[in-house]
Amino acid sequence: MRRSSRDSWWPAALARRVLVAMALLTGLAAWAEDDALYRDLGGEEGIARIVEGMVDRAYADPRIQKKFDGVNPKALKESLRRQFCALSGGNCAYEGETMKKSHAHLAVDKADFNALVEDLQLAMDEQKVPFTVQNRLLALLAPMHRDIITR
């Protein structure tokens, strides 16, 4: 095999390549980690189906349906899709109102909040989302109780 002039500095080239590969892999790993929940929820389509099921249940739920009077379900679903996508690490931005502002006038109590959680759980059951994955999403949503529950 003919030695080229490049061979004289191959350790440096190799080191550079290894570094680039490591950076790429680290980036990929971080990305994989960050959007793991998004993917476990079934990505864009999965989340859309979950939100669809949750909102439809909530509108039919005698415990909380009054809270949705005058709220356009289509717009609500779109807003929740973006929020769940952003929360779970998907490539979306949630630009809706703050939780505090959007719930301020609704007089939501803890029983109402938990009722919606149950509607979400049923919607995720229907989409065959594993219980452990469900809880990872709920863990991100549950702290919002501080802004949502006002009485």
Place this chain on the structure above:
Amino acid sequence: MTPRLLRAIVPLLLAVPLACAAQAQGKLLLTGGISSIDGSAGGGLSPWALTGSYATSGQTGATAYFTRLPVQDYSLSGYGASVAFGERAEVSLARQDFNASATGAALGLPGLRLKQTILGAKIRLAGDAVLDADTWMPQVALGVEYKHLDSGGLAPTLDALGARRSGIDVYLSASKLFLAQSTLVNVTLRATRANQNGLLGFGGSASRSYSLAPEVSVAYLLSRQWAVGVEYRMKPDKLNPSVLGDALREDDWKDVFVAWAPNKHVSLTAAYVDLGRVVPGLQPRRQRGVYGSIQFAY
């Protein structure tokens, strides 16, 4: 309070749920725990910082339970009820009937039964065990249990040992659901001088002082309806030594459990419980058995 009066209160407490016209179902499934042997909401052996029933803010809820725990040489039956005022406070009443006939026979007390009544109260001080999923802050509650023992024919023996017939336990509980991990952890620190949870009285000639006894429970949620877990409850050892030497030495209690709540009105719990040695001077083997408990919630 006399046992007769307490007996009258039990059916009264059981009637409370019927009086609760309002539906108290605002909490998520299993987040009221089960009824512990002392009546308070918790695991099977240890009270937790959770309040019982499914009552949340603005609701009043109630539970009633029945528990059986047969072990090698004894058997424990218990029943009771609790009322929860939102997730703020809980009062509970429990009756325990401990069949010690084998040990009683050896002491010339055939058919010996130890009956204990426990009046409990618990108040939540801070935190939300379930919803504060982004912080380490647990739900914290302070509880008190007044226990009264009807020791039957064993009374003169307990007198000779210096054990009182009634006592008060005070405990601080911290419960935290690590939601993303589906795991609930509870730590309870109990100030107590109860011998075998009070079934052998309170304190002894050797020590009348209170001890701080930790209790730890870990539960893993398999689904909304199913949980499995382990508990470990440390105990004081106030009758060791006694005039009988180490014949009344007591061990820690532990169990592994599985709980199932098909809906918000009923839950079933089974556990394998190890009470350690109970009066090893007469019954030297460890007392183990299968615990079964049913709870109704309204």
